[in-house]
Amino acid sequence: xxxxxxxxxxxxxxxxxxxxxxxxxxxxxxxxxxxxxxxxxxxxxxxxxxxxxxxxxxxxxxxxxxxxxxxxxxxxxxxxxxxxxxxxxxxxxxxxxxxxxxxxxxxxxxxxxxxxxxxxxxxxxxxxxxxxxxxxxxxxxxxxxxxxxxxxxxxxxxxxxxxxxxxxxxxxxxxxxxxxxxxxxxxxxxxxxxxxxxxxxxxxxxxxxxxxxxxxxxxxxxxxxxxxxxxxxxxxxxxxxxxxxxxxxxxxxxxxxxxxxxxxxxxxxxxxxxxxxxxxxxxxxxxxxxxxxxxxxxxxxxxxxxxxxxxxxxxxxxxxxxxxxxxxxxxxxxxxxxxxxxxxxxxxxxxxxxxxxxxxxxxxxxxxxxxxxxxxxxxxxxxxxxxx
Ligand code: LCS
Numbered sequence: 001x002x003x004x005x006x007x008x009x010x011x012x013x014x015x016x017x018x019x020x021x022x023x024x025x026x027x028x029x030x031x032x033x034x035x036x037x038x039x040x041x042x043x044x045x046x047x048x049x050x051x052x053x054x055x056x057x058x059x060x061x062x063x064x065x066x067x068x069x070x071x072x073x074x075x076x077x078x079x080x081x082x083x084x085x086x087x088x089x090x091x092x093x094x095x096x097x098x099x100x101x102x103x104x105x106x107x108x109x110x111x112x113x114x115x116x117x118x119x120x121x122x123x124x125x126x127x128x129x130x131x132x133x134x135x136x137x138x139x140x141x142x143x144x145x146x147x148x149x150x151x152x153x154x155x156x157x158x159x160x161x162x163x164x165x166x167x168x169x170x171x172x173x174x175x176x177x178x179x180x181x182x183x184x185x186x187x188x189x190x191x192x193x194x195x196x197x198x199x200x201x202x203x204x205x206x207x208x209x210x211x212x213x214x215x216x217x218x219x220x221x222x223x224x225x226x227x228x229x230x231x232x233x234x235x236x237x238x239x240x241x242x243x244x245x246x247x248x249x250x251x252x253x254x255x256x257x258x259x260x261x262x263x264x265x266x267x268x269x270x271x272x273x274x275x276x277x278x279x280x281x282x283x284x285x286x287x288x289x290x291x292x293x294x295x296x297x298x299x300x301x302x303x304x305x306x307x308x309x310x311x312x313x314x315x316x317x318x319x320x321x322x323x324x325x326x327x328x329x330x331x332x333x334x335x336x337x338x339x340x341x342x343x344x345x346x347x348x349x350x351x352x353x354x355x356x357x358x359x360x361x362x363x364x365x366x367x368x369x370x371x372x373x374x375x376x377x378x379x380x381x382x383x384x385x386x387x388x
Contacts, residue, residue: 001068001184002253008246009063010056016204023243024056035379043169053271055230057239061214061246065204068183068249069196071216075226076242080179082235083106087197088115089233090225091144091173097122099137099172103151103357105199106346108177108256125353128158129289134166142170148177149186149296153305153341154358155280157289160296164192179203182332184256185298195221198336202332203302206248210241239339259302259332260368265373266366266380267304275318275384279357281307303331305341305365312361312364315340316386319364321383324375331367 008021015022029048031037039045048054058076066074073291077083088111092098100112126137128147139246145167149158160176163232175195176188182203188196198204200212200267215222230236237245244351260283267281283300293300308315319327325336329344339345341359349357368376 004068005184005252005303008060009067010060017360019058020241021057021246023239024051025239026055027051035276046278051239052234052236055239055242056239059244061301064246064249065183065198065200065214065235066216066222067317069178069216070187070189071196072219073114073217073222075215075222076200076237076245077213077215077230078198078235078237078241079211080105080139080201080213081111082175082199083199083215084108085111086229086235087175087195088121088144088146090221090229091175091195092121094120095141096143097124097139097141098146099128099134100125100144100145101147101149101151101156102127103154103156103174103359104146104148104177105152105179106341106348107231108146108148109346109353110348116377120358124195125357128163131162132167134180136164137173138170142172144173144175146175146177148180150180150282150293150301150303151357152180153281153303153339153363155301155303155305156358157282157292157296159292160188160191160193163300168192180301180303180331181297182252182256184252185260185301186296189216191296192266194218196352201246201330203252203256203259204248204332205245206332206334208333208335210244210248211247212237212241214245239342247371255370256299256302259368260299262370262373262376263302263304264300266368266377269377270304270306270380273384275314275387277309279304281305302368303365304368307360307362308364308384308387310362310387312340312342315362315364317387318383321386322379323382324371324379325366325383326360331365333367334370336367336369336371336379338364341365 112123147158164258176193179199195217198214281304
């Protein structure tokens with residue numbers, strides 16, 4: 001994986017031996033003549049036509065992510081949500097039903113609501129830890145199981161082998177949002193998933209300078225999506241952003257190792273602090289899904305969430321007292337970021353639903369960065385002291 005991340009596919013000989021992949025920052029491609037345009041549009045000649053329909057830099061990224069996830073093909077989008085929506089609109093039609101992990105990113109929750117209200121696509125959020133739960137929530141019209149694992153921001157895991165085996169028996173497509181892990185920590189297709197989506201804004205980009213999404217799946221599904229919900233809805237990525245992701249991917253392994261090590265160190269410190277309660281971190285030996293995390297993920301990831309004693313007011317006071325750590329949504333960047341899911345990323349989720357997911361007013365989510373572990377801790381420690 002470390003080597004695959006670094007070595008791209010493009011044919012260097014065609015590009016003056018360039019080490020880095022070239023950036024084709026162009027909106028369109030010139031045909032030799034009218035007949036060639038006709039041949040390209042009719043699919044009788046391969047070649048580029050217009051960058052919404054395909055671009056060499058973007059294609060390079062699509063091949064790379066597909067290789068890293070061990071899928072057959074990939075597609076790149078202008079945001080994680082463009083990727084998620086293109087996938088769900090491609091898979092579902094009016095009257096269908098989707099089963100969703102209890103806890104998903106706030107805008108994915110919003111999208112499910114939109115699809116229900118406008119297009120009559122039903123959904124149920126369920127705890128996917130037990131087979132009987134899934135079996136009993138399944139309906140005749142259930143076409144898709146959609147999960148995040150670990151779930152944003154509660155860090156609960158979904159057992160991918162369990163759900164994919166149930167889905168296969170019932171002819172249901174499994175979509176896994178692999179944003180929190182990146183292909184370096186978890187490869188859902190190896191565990192039976194059909195489609196993987198990423199907010200590439202996060203670990204794949206890794207530098208807080210791109211919003212992007214990626215999808216990996218079978219050749220047949222990706223082609224179908226490219227010719228429908230990607231081409232006609234049009235949430236494509238810009239060539240420059242694709243180029244930045246190709247650049248980010250080269251260092252994914254070293255960055256992820258550091259994110260994971262730093263998170264583990266912070267967990268060991270946070271658990272001893274009296275102002276902190278209920279840390280959710282898959283690498284906690286007492287975490288109820290610790291064994292599953294060990295089995296399913298290469299390391300435990302770079303995120304942890306915890307509750308600050310004293311509720312929302314104390315949680316906000318703690319965040320305001322941080323000096324180096326930045327108060328910001330997003331995750332997977334070099335900088336350690338902290339956010340308050342109840343009032344930020346998951347504020348669109350109704351309170352009862354949010355609390356059922358485990359997103360309380362006391363919960364803060366830390367995206368552990370690449371700084372020196374002791375520096376991150378000393379910032380957290382001084383802020384915890386300030387809240388008394
Ligand atoms: N899936 C997951 C698991 C996410 O965390 C996000 C964004 C998305 C999809 C959507 O990706 P985007 O369109 O933003 O590229 N999560 C965010 C978060 O936790 N803080 O800010 C954004």
